Amino acid sequence: MDIGGLQGEEMIALENTDTVHNLIVCTLCSCYPWPVLGLPPNWYKAPPYRSRIVREPRKVLAEDFGFVVPDTVEIRVWDSSSELRYWVVPKRPEGTEGMGAFDLAALVTRDSMIGVGPAAAPSS
């Protein structure tokens, strides 16, 4: 996708599926894929998110982000470090079968690429 640059020398995209939901955190500080997502939001850098999301990811997503991950889906939490940053490819929303890459890109939010929310629903 031709993405890279400062603070994004090595990055891995994690694809969400029907059975696996990925989300990212930096447990130590605030490592974040700058070239893809810009600078991180304040809550990403805050101790409550950084510690709780590791201990009880399902609960934090539901309570703090209003994002309920179905209990049929495994949640994987990935720790970004200065060497390797992650970002999330959200699941394709329903009702987007006819849409192309350009229109789909508009549905991809920052939060969905951190893994704390779904991609936006098509407005049609």
Added chain:
Amino acid sequence: MTAPEPGVRPDATEIGDARRRVEALVCDLPGGGIDERMFTEPWELRAFAMAVAAYHTGKYEWSEFQLSLINSIKRWEEGDGAEPWSYYAHWLDALETVLADNGVLSDAALDDRTRTVLAVPRNANHHEAHREPVAVSPATAS
């Protein structure tokens, strides 16, 4: 203490068993409301749990530990009051004493380990890539 999040993989190791035993013990005790917190710092709970776990694995007799705790408190009471009161500081002192007396963990080994831990910064491995998830909350239904 809260119960583990539903769906988190149970830790099937000996340490997992020890943790569950202490958890059951603490959770079944009376009291413990917000005003009567049994532990004010996380390290106090860890010190408590280690003492119970070491007893369960036969490292010492409970009476030895009690005696050691009483002695540690007595030394504080007979002192000049320079040290602030901390029940779990005595608890930890008692634990270290009985472990050393029983040849489980020598003072020298404990000092070595303490120095190592203090010398390693928290971000010691932060320049390395972490290629596995740090946590997994498995699906509980299919």
